[in-house]
Amino acid sequence: MNPLTKFIFELQEISVLIGRSLAGLMRGPRYIAETIRQMDLIGVGSLPIVLLTGFFTGGVLVLQTFPTLEYYSIQSEAGRSVATSLIRELGPVLSALMVSGRIGSAISAELGSMVVSQQIDAMRALGTDPNRKLVAPRLLALVFMLPLLTVAADIFGLMGGGVVASLLFNQEGSVFIQSVRNGISTQDIIGGLIKPLFFGLIIGSVACHKGLSTTGGTAGVGRSVTNAVVISSIWVIIFDFFLSKALQVFLDIGRI
């Protein structure tokens, strides 16, 4: 099978997987307890790494941009530069990449090992649709939790930026905060929340698809995990570009 055909074939399979899982939500049985468990695993479980990533990303942004801003004598705009790049781009994308690494790998490993040990077949044989029982709760949890994680990453990123501006560049905290407030608009925040909805769907569907299509025993599980993380990360970055363009058009974001 040539790479293009393979790509289209996989895209079709992932679309069918999403379609079946969402259709399953319309009818019973609904796995509410499992969805809440996944939300806890994905949301609360990923919080420390997302907060750390956000904090140090915000810090390094100020560290790198402050001297340049100082050169142009607009160092008071440091907060604006951190806020726009974090809320529009880095918050959603970095959170998605961290979650892809932590949760995408876990989902594909779990489902992949269930496939190779015939647990998925057993589930189907016992009259349960794995799309409803396993895929739908994970997709829902990712779509709901990733925007919340992104908000947390944004807030900690701004805090990191503020700490660096204040401690290393002796900028007044109030100047930084005022600059942040001037820099972000409601559209930026809405756009920053729309992106992770799609990223959650991408990470969940790619990870579930890779896990459920595992072949070749335990070595196959390893391959699925690698593919899930690599492919979902690449898709997040590619999709981010097109989403940013769409949001610029529809929400008028990015025009200062």
Place this chain on the structure above:
Amino acid sequence: MQSLENEEYVAGVEEVLEATDLEVPVDEPDRIVPAIEFRDVHLSFDDKKILNGVNFVVRRGETKVILGQSGGGKSTIIRLILGLLKPDSGQMLIDGEDVTDYSEEEMIPIRQKIGMVFQEGALFDSLSVYDNVAYRLHEMGVDEDEVEREVRRMLSFVDLEDAIEKMPDELSGGMRRRVGIARALVGDPAIVLFDEPTAGLDPPTARTICELAIKLRDLQDVSSIFVTHEMNNVSYLSSEYATVTEDGQVVFEKEGEKLCLINTEVIMLRDGQIIFSGSDERLRSSPDRYVQRFIHGK
């Protein structure tokens, strides 16, 4: 669809009975309808033919032992019955109902009347023995008291009541298979499929698994398919029967003058085709060199 096909079967048999002037009352007409029927089933993966025109019938209360080398398509038959795979052509009927083109959604009620015992047990790692056996009932939203009663009944059938609180990784290979059997039997399915349930087990444990299959066949009237490549299993299943003594104990007796077993047949697969179908006696006396080599190993 199902009732229509059942009616056709029954009408056909009644016609034959009338034509032959037999006055045998058909008190349970549904028993005439085979539990499982394959009609000219073909399946290929890429260029490799896995099943090439497979035809067979499993009657009510019958055990069909499927023999053949590894990779010969034995387990594929079971996966087709469950709808985990779809054939390229041919028909598959469960209880007279043509399930060949059923969607995943349509297969769910069909699967609920079939119990499946997987090769390694396929227990859910994250669930205890209790939750594994109770899985189907939990999915159906059955009351917890009733679930516990049913789980204990099934675990006592496989003699594993003591393991109820254990996790699958605390069980031996044989215990995992027995828990798998208990899980498959919840809801008293009329059809049970065994996919190499004795592979890799020591002889006494393998014998225990076969005894469970015999009990299901003789005491609970379950129709089953038993996929294996071990001749010991064939000997047990086709030459012994289970009966209950006056004091309620289950004993296994050998067929002989008292009883001749007709509810177990063997089919042998080779390269996706059935090359033998009949009793174990006919299998052992078959002149086919492949069959003889399979039985004697040389």
